[in-house]
Structure formats: structure tokens, C-alpha cells
Amino acid sequence: xxSPVSKRAPTAVKVLVAxxxxxxxxxxVGSVSEIEPLTTEAALxxxxxxxxxxxxxxxxxxxxxxxxxxxxxxxxxxxxxxxGTPGQDRFWFMWDELVRGAIGxxxxxxxxxxxxxxxxxxxxxxxxxxxLVAVNRFDANTYEYPLPMVRNAADLAPHRPLxxxxxxxxxxxxxxxxxxxxxxxxxALSGDLPDEP
Amino acid sequence: xxxxxxxxxxxxxxxxxxxxxxxxxxxxxxxxxxxVPLELVxxxxxxxxxxxAIRRRGxxxxxxxxxxxxxxxxxxxxxxxxRLKLPLMVVRxxxxxxxxxxxVSVHRPxxxxxxxxxxxxxxxxxxxxx
Numbered sequence: 001x002x003s004p005v006s007k008r009a010p011t012a013v014k015v016l017v018a019x020x021x022x023x024x025x026x027x028x029v030g031s032v033s034e035i036e037p038l039t040t041e042a043a044l045x046x047x048x049x050x051x052x053x054x055x056x057x058x059x060x061x062x063x064x065x066x067x068x069x070x071x072x073x074x075x076x077x078x079x080x081x082x083x084g085t086p087g088q089d090r091f092w093f094m095w096d097e098l099v100r101g102a103i104g105x106x107x108x109x110x111x112x113x114x115x116x117x118x119x120x121x122x123x124x125x126x127x128x129x130x131x132l133v134a135v136n137r138f139d140a141n142t143y144e145y146p147l148p149m150v151r152n153a154a155d156l157a158p159h160r161p162l163x164x165x166x167x168x169x170x171x172x173x174x175x176x177x178x179x180x181x182x183x184x185x186x187x188a189l190s191g192d193l194p195d196e197p
Numbered sequence: 198x199x200x201x202x203x204x205x206x207x208x209x210x211x212x213x214x215x216x217x218x219x220x221x222x223x224x225x226x227x228x229x230x231x232x233v234p235l236e237l238v239x240x241x242x243x244x245x246x247x248x249x250a251i252r253r254r255g256x257x258x259x260x261x262x263x264x265x266x267x268x269x270x271x272x273x274x275x276x277x278x279x280r281l282k283l284p285l286m287v288v289r290x291x292x293x294x295x296x297x298x299x300x301v302s303v304h305r306p307x308x309x310x311x312x313x314x315x316x317x318x319x320x321x322x323x324x325x326x327x
Binding site: 009010011012013014038039040041067069071072074075076078079080081083097098100101103174177178181182184185188189 | 236237238239240271273275276278279280284285304306307308309310311312313314316317318319320321322323324325326327
């Protein structure tokens with residue numbers, strides 16, 4: 001009989017990285033990933049819309065969306081996968097598969113095109129998925145908005161974590177992930193989450 | 198950065214047998230499929246039987262052979278799809294078949310809807326120790 005502790009199977013978890021087009025999602029994934037980010041073609045089907053799986057076999061519609069993702073192995077036998085969400089906003093209603101089981105999401109914001117990230121914020125708010133908003137300062141010339149202004153513009157709840165990050169820097173991206181997981185843990189402990197996303 | 202298991206091969210045989218590896222199957226039209234499709238981050242490892250099948254040529258279909266070789270190191274469904282350039286739907290069907298035949302072990306997320314506080318604590322601990 002093997003010991004359950006020493007022979008524990010690895011556990012996989014996932015985090016989503018969202019935001020408008022060109023906001024730095026793939027950069028963020030790549031800076032913390034231990035592998036070159038991979039791309040998979042996800043077939044999003046009508047089964048994702050809540051239709052019963054077996055009944056969806058006939059006449060289901062399929063859309064293919066490319067997803068970039070990376071992987072980070074933590075020392076305690078946990079593998080963290082980071083998924084950059086597909087850029088096309090119109091497919092968001094099909095994201096059940098990505099959202100299901102996720103720890104939460106990092107929504108990246110470019111202050112020059114702040115509104116591009118609003119749909120992602122709305123999506124995760126509506127689905128009650130833990131998320132934080134990270135203002136990506138990837139350009140030294142980026143005009144820096146004070147965070148309270150960003151919170152105001154994005155209409156973020158007071159408890160919602162909001163921070164700066166530099167998606168190109170692994171330490172910065174890692175700190176952002178720590179804040180997200182801490183936030184998800186707080187929400188889980190406060191019982192402020194639905195049973196199902 | 199890599200976990201303890203990362204350099205080993207044939208991980209399937211080292212997993213704790215008491216942990217649920219594959220959920221009950223629903224049988225439809227002579228083929229088995231899990232009631233809920235395998236998650237993107239479900240982890241796949243080639244078993245001893247899978248290793249033996251790699252050595253005996255002809256036992257595995259070409260795609261299954263590639264999967265068995267790849268999963269000598271553990272890989273997720275999403276990684277298998279990306280590395281072997283196979284659509285996710287195809288990977289899910291192949292892994293289903295291979296798991297049924299004992300060629301691979303599949304480890305699905307402990308709570309498919311949302312990670313438990315205990316798991317979140319472990320993730321937080323792991324992230325801060327990087």
C-alpha cells in the first residue's frame with residue numbers, strides 16, 4: 001500500500017488572464033510560464049450553453065477559438081495553468097469551460113484603452129468569478145492614472161483588488177497571482193460565492 | 198521550479214490508488230464517454246501497461262502512441278492538444294479510450310466547479326515560495 005502523502009498525485013489548477021486586445025495577456029502568461037506559451041484550438045459548442053451534453057450530439061454548432069496558455073509547477077505538487085482568454089468579445093458567453101473550476105481571473109487594463117477591458121470586468125462580475133484588475137504599465141510613456149481614478153472609471157466595487165503590474169516582469173506577474181489567489185481564498189472563506197460559477 | 202515527479206517516467210503507477218482517477222463512465226452505443234467531458238487541466242500519465250504498449254508496435258493507433266510517449270511525463274488535456282496539434286475534442290475521445298484500456302491514468306480536478314479553500318491555501322503557499 002502506497003502512502004497517500006508521499007505518493008499524492010499532482011493537482012492542476014487554472015487562472016484566467018483577460019482584458020482587451022493587445023493589453024498584454026500573452027506577455028503576462030509568458031512571463032510566469034515555465035514553458036513557451038502554447039496555443040490550443042478550443043472547440044466551443046452549444047453544449048457550453050447549458051444544453052444537456054448527450055442531447056447536444058446532434059446538430060450542435062461549433063466555433064473554434066484559439067487560446068494561449070502557460071504552465072507553472074509549484075513546489076508542492078500543484079501545476080498552475082494560465083489561460084489567456086480568447087480575444088473576441090463575442091465568444092465570451094461561451095466561456096463556461098474556461099471559467100468552470102478556475103481559481104479566478106486577472107483582468108489586465110491598458111489605461112489608454114481602458115474601456116476595452118470593461119466587458120471582461122462585467123463578465124466576471126456577472127458570473128461571480130473571483131478576479132482582480134491589474135493596470136499594465138508596459139510602456140514607460142503610459143500616462144499613469146491614479147488607481148482611485150481607474151476604480152471609478154471601471155466602476156469597481158471597493159473590495160475588488162486593483163493594482164499596477166508589469167506583465168513583462170515575472171516577479172510582478174507572480175505578485176499579481178498571489179493577490180488573486182488571496183482574494184479568491186477570502187471570498188471562499190466568507191461564503192460569498194455561489195456553489196457553481 | 199519543477200515538482201518532485203517532473204523527471205520521472207510512468208507516473209501512473211506511483212499515484213495513490215485510493216484517489217479517484219477516472220469517474221464512472223456512461224456507456225452509449227458501444228463506446229464509453231465520461232458524463233462530463235475531461236477538463237482542460239485534467240492530468241494524464243502513461244501507465245506501465247501504456248509503456249509496454251509503446252514497446253510492442255502495433256498495439257496503439259499512431260495518435261495514441263504519440264500520447265503515450267508524451268505522457269511519460271505528465272501533461273494536461275490542453276497541453277496534449279497543443280503539443281500534438283490535435284483538436285481538444287479528439288484528444289478527449291482518445292484519452293477516454295486509452296484510460297478505459299488502462300494505457301493512461303487520468304487525474305481530474307478535485308472539485309470541478311471551484312477550488313476548495315484548502316487547495317487555494319496550497320496554491321498560495323506554493324506561489325509565495327517561488
